[in-house]
Amino acid sequence: MLDPVSAISSVSGLEPLQPLAQAGKPGEFQSVLEGTIQKLEATNNDAADAVQKFLTGENEELHTTVLAAQKAEIAFDLGLQVRNKIVSAYQEIMRMQM
Amino acid sequence: MSLFSVLSVSASGMAAQRTRAELLVENIANSETTRTAEGGPYRRKDAIFSSEPVSSAFASELDAQLNGSVTGVKVAGISVDNSEPELRYMPGHPDADADGYVAMPRVNPAEDMVDLMGASRSYQANVSAMSAVKDMIQHSIDLLR
Amino acid sequence: MLDRVTDSLERYMDVLSMRQKVVASNIANADTPGFKTKDLDFQSEFASALSGSQPQASEVAGLPVKNDGNNVSLDREARLLAENAMRFNLASSLIREQIRMVKEAIQEGKSS
Numbered sequence: 001m002l003d004p005v006s007a008i009s010s011v012s013g014l015e016p017l018q019p020l021a022q023a024g025k026p027g028e029f030q031s032v033l034e035g036t037i038q039k040l041e042a043t044n045n046d047a048a049d050a051v052q053k054f055l056t057g058e059n060e061e062l063h064t065t066v067l068a069a070q071k072a073e074i075a076f077d078l079g080l081q082v083r084n085k086i087v088s089a090y091q092e093i094m095r096m097q098m
Numbered sequence: 099m100s101l102f103s104v105l106s107v108s109a110s111g112m113a114a115q116r117t118r119a120e121l122l123v124e125n126i127a128n129s130e131t132t133r134t135a136e137g138g139p140y141r142r143k144d145a146i147f148s149s150e151p152v153s154s155a156f157a158s159e160l161d162a163q164l165n166g167s168v169t170g171v172k173v174a175g176i177s178v179d180n181s182e183p184e185l186r187y188m189p190g191h192p193d194a195d196a197d198g199y200v201a202m203p204r205v206n207p208a209e210d211m212v213d214l215m216g217a218s219r220s221y222q223a224n225v226s227a228m229s230a231v232k233d234m235i236q237h238s239i240d241l242l243r
Numbered sequence: 244m245l246d247r248v249t250d251s252l253e254r255y256m257d258v259l260s261m262r263q264k265v266v267a268s269n270i271a272n273a274d275t276p277g278f279k280t281k282d283l284d285f286q287s288e289f290a291s292a293l294s295g296s297q298p299q300a301s302e303v304a305g306l307p308v309k310n311d312g313n314n315v316s317l318d319r320e321a322r323l324l325a326e327n328a329m330r331f332n333l334a335s336s337l338i339r340e341q342i343r344m345v346k347e348a349i350q351e352g353k354s355s
Contacts, residue, residue: 048248104264111271147275167281167300168268227267230328237335
């Protein structure tokens with residue numbers, strides 16, 4: 001039987017919302033982005049090293065140098081496209097009416 | 099010295115080899131010539147090459163030419179063989195002297211033929227050099243694209 | 244990224260073009276009596292990179308000398324000609340790629 005007038009009791013069983021990214025615990029998406037950028041930079045450094053080795057005559061294998069350079073270029077192009085997609089997705093979200 | 103003046107170096111090589119080839123051809127053609135305008139048999143000619151810096155309209159006089167290591171070539175002169183002509187015993191020949199000997203040019207056609215092949219090969223090498231340098235200039239220009 | 248690699252590549256192309264000039268000079272003088280083949284010490288010229296000093300070409304030892312004192316070997320020079328040209332080609336392609344990447348980063352990949 002419903003109690004006609006009774007104090008509104010607090011709804012039990014609810015817990016306060018956890019903030020999505022607590023200090024010290026990075027969000028999953030952010031870490032993915034950072035990982036990609038680091039990989040891109042590593043590929044770039046590999047290519048720079050390979051080119052430097054070729055120029056100083058340390059490693060005369062042409063295909064190693066050229067392939068490393070190509071990998072860096074592809075990683076860069078890919079990274080650029082991913083970045084553009086992220087930016088446009090962000091902008092679209094920002095445009096959403098709340 | 100820029101790459102452009104190097105084209106002059108190769109061009110000088112081509113010109114010198116061509117002159118040399120012309121003289122060799124003249125020698126071969128005249129290997130049996132007993133009568134010349136100067137009198138007497140044909141005298142063998144040879145080109146004298148000498149190393150010389152090239153000048154170009156675009157280069158400045160102060161262009162350091164790699165401490166003088168990059169030089170072109172020039173035909174400094176044409177040497178005429180003034181040694182005694184070869185005397186061959188041909189009594190019936192119209193130019194025979196009293197003893198029946200004819201003064202023939204001191205030209206060995208086989209030797210000059212081989213030299214001609216050498217000149218042709220050197221000419222080709224200069225053409226290749228010019229072509230390679232031209233490509234390098236073109237690649238540098240392509241960096242703009 | 245752009246600076247280190249591009250500077251090295253530029254210096255590489257500089258030394259290569261100097262070497263090619265010396266090769267062209269050797270070829271032009273292949274029949275000059277008394278002429279001695281010249282060359283650059285490539286790696287040491289390349290390593291003395293940023294000094295911008297005049298490269299030193301010196302005579303090559305160990306080449307057979309012909310009767311007139313000339314020691315130019317057309318085979319050696321032809322080989323060097325081809326090698327320098329190909330290396331120059333490679334270096335210029337790599338530089339072009341570096342430049343393209345920076346330009347793309349500037350334009351943010353948008354083709355307008």
